[in-house]
Amino acid sequence: SGRGLETLRYGPMKPVGLENPRTGELPHAVVQLRKENRQGTxxxxxxxxxxxxxxxxxxxxxxxxxxxKAAFARFGSIHRNTFICAPELLLPTLQTRKNPQLLVAGQLSGVEGYVESTAMGLLAGINAARLQQKRKPLRPPPQTALGALITHLTESDPRHFQPSNVNFGLFPAWEQKVAKLLRGQIRAERSREAMREWVAGNRI
Structure with a gap:
């Protein structure tokens, strides 16, 4: 809200698809209430x-x-996202540069989102197991979502590094011109194929 009076109603208070059935009008802004217990209290x-x-x-x-007349069980607070400067501290295998026996996983590695954090935990777990077995740790292909996140973590400018969700902007640039409508589909197909080959080739 510090960015302007209208900021919130274009974010979490945006009234998309919430037409008033009596008037047919959209509200100026809405507050979403999400049920947190089975009793609905x-x-x-x-x-x-x-x-x-x-x-x-x-x-x-x-x-x-x-x-x-609502009773407030708890109040809002700012969510703190704690993360390391991955480009300075991490290898593409999620090992730390100074101590390769130490791996960083989850949100702390510098990703944003539940799925992304889980993916980093999966890769860190795979590589921790491989290190224990005296095997070489792995880096996923950059064409995959996992590999694109690793590229973001380890090759971004450390002076301006910020956590990111997975998105197509993190993937390798196109080598040839591709129709905009087909880009997502083609990236997804290439990503799945690269992941299948990587998993099979490394017996994961």
Missing amino acids: LYNMVGFQTKLTQGEQQRIFRQLPGLG
Whole structure:
């Protein structure tokens, strides 16, 4: 919200697909409530990470329609993403440069997202096992989603490094011109094929 008065309603408060059935109009902004327990007595306000004090949160949230008499089980806080400067500290195998017996996994490695963090844990686990067996640790092909993330972690400019989700922008550049509508499909097919070959070739 510090970036402008309208910022939030184009983010977590964007009213996409929530037409008022009585008026047919879209609301200016919405607050999403996500059910947190089976009984339906606890709900989470989606996307409400904030630096506001608890008193201010309570004052503001009680002004929202339907929340005037709500009991707040816990208040919002800023999510802290702790990560290392991977380009300076990590090898493409997730080993640390100074101590190759130490591997870094998950969010700490510098990726963003549950799937991405899990993928880094998987690769770190594979390579930890290989090191224990006196075998060479592996780097996944850059054409794969896993390999593209590794490239981001280890080849980005360390002065400006920030965590990233997997996205097609991390994949190798096109060697030839490809129609825009086909790029995602072709990348996915190449990624699956490269991963199959890598897994089979290394007996993972």
